[in-house]
Every structure is written in C-alpha cells, then in structure tokens.
Amino acid sequence: MSVTAFAAQTAARFARARKVADAVLFEGSPLHPYRTSASGALLRRQCGALVPPAWGAGSEEHDFQHTECLMEPGPGATLAVELRFLRARRRTVQRACRDGEFETVSELRVGERLLVPCAEGTEERVEAVATVDELTHGDGIMVAFGRPAGEECEQILDDAGRVAGRTVRRGEEIRGLLRLSAHRMAGPCPVLRLTAVVENTSAWAPEAGESADRDAALPHSLVSAHLLMGLSEGSFLSMSDPPEWARAAVASCRNLHTWPVLAAEPGRADVMLSAPVVLEDHPRIDTQDVSHPDPPWWDSAGEPGGEPAGERVVVDGRPVGPGSRVRLNPGLRRTDAQDVFLRGRPATVEAVRHDVDGSVHLAVTVDDDPGADVRRERGTFHYFRLDEVTPLEDHG
Numbered sequence: 552m553s554v555t556a557f558a559a560q561t562a563a564r565f566a567r568a569r570k571v572a573d574a575v576l577f578e579g580s581p582l583h584p585y586r587t588s589a590s591g592a593l594l595r596r597q598c599g600a601l602v603p604p605a606w607g608a609g610s611e612e613h614d615f616q617h618t619e620c621l622m623e624p625g626p627g628a629t630l631a632v633e634l635r636f637l638r639a640r641r642r643t644v645q646r647a648c649r650d651g652e653f654e655t656v657s658e659l660r661v662g663e664r665l666l667v668p669c670a671e672g673t674e675e676r677v678e679a680v681a682t683v684d685e686l687t688h689g690d691g692i693m694v695a696f697g698r699p700a701g702e703e704c705e706q707i708l709d710d711a712g713r714v715a716g717r718t719v720r721r722g723e724e725i726r727g728l729l730r731l732s733a734h735r736m737a738g739p740c741p742v743l744r745l746t747a748v749v750e751n752t753s754a755w756a757p758e759a760g761e762s763a764d765r766d767a768a769l770p771h772s773l774v775s776a777h778l779l780m781g782l783s784e785g786s787f788l789s790m791s792d793p794p795e796w797a798r799a800a801v802a803s804c805r806n807l808h809t810w811p812v813l814a815a816e817p818g819r820a821d822v823m824l825s826a827p828v829v830l831e832d833h834p835r836i837d838t839q840d841v842s843h844p845d846p847p848w849w850d851s852a853g854e855p856g857g858e859p860a861g862e863r864v865v866v867d868g869r870p871v872g873p874g875s876r877v878r879l880n881p882g883l884r885r886t887d888a889q890d891v892f893l894r895g896r897p898a899t900v901e902a903v904r905h906d907v908d909g910s911v912h913l914a915v916t917v918d919d920d921p922g923a924d925v926r927r928e929r930g931t932f933h934y935f936r937l938d939e940v941t942p943l944e945d946h947g
Contacts, residue, residue, distance in 0.1 A: 561631040561781040568779050568814035568824045571834045576775035599827030601773040605756030618747040618825040619804035620811040624683045625784025632679045632780050634729055636773040637672035640722045644668055647714050661707055661715045677729055691732025700724040723770040726752045736800050747778055778825040786820035789813055789832050862903045864911055869942040875900045877940040901932055911937055
C-alpha cells in the first residue's frame with residue numbers, strides 16, 4: 552500500500568477517535584467560543600493546553616506532552632500521526648462610524664442580533680506519515696509547524712443591507728514541534744516502544760516587568776492538544792490491560808501530561824488516542840447524552856454574563872419562558888436527525904439561551920420523556936429556535 556493510500560485509509564479509521572476527542576476535549580472548551588463577559592468562565596475546563604515555554608516556566612502549566620506506548624508492527628508497516636489542537640483567537644466587535652471608520656465597542660445590536668466580544672477556538676491539525684523503519688533509524692523524524700499571526704474582518708449588515716459594523720478575529724503566532732521515534736524493547740518482549748513528543752516552541756513571552764496571566768498566554772498555546780496514531784499493519788498494545796508477557800514493558804513506558812488508549816472499535820487495535828485526560832480503551836460517545844448538552848459557548852442563566860433568571864421572549868405574539876409549554880416543529884434540515892422525530896410533541900421550556908451571535912434558542916424537555924428529570928439535573932436539554940416551536944396554553 553502506498554503512503555498516500557494509507558493516509559486516506561487512516562483518515563477514515565481516525566473518524567471514531569476524532570468524535571471522542573471532540574466530545575471530551577473540544578466541546579468542553581470555552582474557546583468554541585465563550586463570552587468574555589462571563590468573568591472567570593473563559594479559563595474553565597481547559598485541559599491539555601501546551602503554553603509557551605517562557606510563560607510556563609513560572610507556572611504549573613506545561614509546554615510539552617510526552618507519549619510512550621507499545622506496538623507490534625507488521626512487515627513494512629507505516630505509521631500515521633495526527634496532532635489536533637485548538638488555536639485561540641480574540642474576536643472584537645466594532646461599530647461603523649459615519650466617516651467610514653470603525654470603533655471597538657463592548658456590544659453591537661443589529662436588529663434582533665446582539666454581538667459581543669469573545670474568545671474562539673479554531674481546530675488545527677498537523678499530520679505526519681512515516682514507515683516504522685524510518686522511526687527506528689537514529690532519532691526518528693521531527694515535524695516543525697507554525698501558524699502566523701493575522702486578522703480576519705467580517706462585515707455585519709443591517710436589515711437594509713447597510714454596513715452596521717464588523718467583527719475582527721485576531722490570531723497570534725504559534726510554533727511547535729512533533730517528534731516521533733521507535734525503539735525495540737530489550738529482552739524477550741518482541742515489541743517496539745513508540746515515543747511521540749509534542750512541544751510548544753512559540754517565542755512569545757510577557758513584556759519585561761509584566762505579570763501576564765493565563766488569559767494572555769492562551770492565544771500562543773496549543774489548547775486541548777492530543778494525538779491520533781494509526782498503523783497500516785500490526786497493532787498497538789493496551790496500556791491499561793496488556794497481556795501478561797508485556798506488563799513489565801508497559802510499566803517502563805513514560806507518559807507525561809497525556810495518556811494513550813486504544814481508540815478503534817472493539818476488536819481492533821490499530822488506532823491509538825493519546826489525550827490529556829484518562830480514558831478507557833475503545834472509548835465511545837453516548838449520543839443520547841452528548842447530542843444536547845448545554846453548549847459551552849452559551850451563557851448559563853445566573854452566571855456572570857448570562858441571561859437573567861426567568862427571561863421571556865415573544866413567540867407568535869405570546870410571551871414564552873421557563874415553565875411555558877410549546878409544541879415542537881423542528882426544521883427538516885436539522886443536522887441532528889433525532890430532533891426531527893420530536894415533531895409535534897409537547898415540551899416544557901426550561902430556559903432561554905443566547906449565543907454569541909445573538910441568536911435565541913429555547914432549552915426544552917419533552918413532556919412524555921421518562922428521563923426529563925434527569926435531563927434537568929444534568930442540563931442536557933433539547934434546543935430549538937423560536938420559529939421551531941408553537942406556544943401552547945399553559946395549565947396551572
């Protein structure tokens with residue numbers, strides 16, 4: 552099999568592991584995006600943030616991940632590696648002035664939309680493909696990567712088509728290294744130890760005399776960094792439940808700030824996910840639990856920057872808010888097919904939510920859902936736009 556063909560095949564094999572990483576690492580990050588007005592919320596739930604070396608030296612953060620795992624490659628095997636991380640970008644909002652210039656504002660209302668500054672995260676990938684022979688030769692291979700600083704502007708038009716303002720997204724320069732090598736284990740254990748190291752080599756550092764906080768370092772960091780690794784021939788060994796003959800070899804592996812697990816479907820061992828959280832082998836996503844969690848880029852009622860408790864909106868000329876009953880009428884083009892099956896079902900509104908682009912959504916529980924109480928406790932609601940519900944007469 553050619554390297555190109557293997558890379559294409561591996562992309563399909565990685566799809567399952569990507570879904571797990573998205574749910575565990577990306578969806579839990581407030582950089583997808585989160586309002587900066589929510590004080591303290593911007594920094595929560597971020598794991599695997601590899602910070603610039605000059606900043607991490609004086610903190611408890613790290614500028615690298617070190618992964619070691621065991622593999623039994625077949626003859627002529629090839630390894631494909633995919634490094635994924637979020638790159639933080641600052642989004643500011645500017646209002647159009649009469650002289651054609653723009654001024655930065657804390658919020659901009661355009662019709663029913665309310666635009667606010669926020670931090671966003673864009674997915675970045677670094678890919679490497681090498682034969683096992685290349686990895687065992689000398690120090691293996693090294694892939695240097697970088698993302699330049701830059702700005703993107705997007706005009707905001709009002710209902711009449713006039714320029715009302717614009718958003719400006721700013722990304723800072725990021726640089727890093729991915730090192731891959733493999734070494735045959737000493738003794739009777741017939742396996743190779745694969746070493747994968749990810750380093751943030753960004754040159755950014757606080758100004759002299761400046762005490763920069765974590766928020767200042769994040770735009771120069773690799774946020775939620777993790778690795779996907781796949782073999783064309785052969786298999787990886789479980790690091791949590793290895794065969795008896797390999798337990799000593801597994802115990803000798805060194806994993807710093809990350810942990811590798813088998814990530815292919817059960818029965819296969821050709822894909823490994825190395826993530827900064829502890830997972831079981833063959834992790835899977837419970838679609839019923841993750842399809843409708845309260846998205847981290849929506850402010851929760853009662854938190855700083857969130858909607859006031861009990862907020863109500865007007866739907867078909869009637870006020871609707873927490874406790875209101877509605878009939879669901881989801882659009883046919885919804886990406887989540889499960890919601891389409893809720894068409895015509897009565898539901899209770901639990902909260903009103905606003906995203907950072909000013910769109911309004913209703914968080915609801917379906918009236919005849921036996922797990923509605925559990926959903927309320929966990930905050931795993933269904934979400935619908937205002938034009939996807941019809942108010943019902945409230946009872947009691």
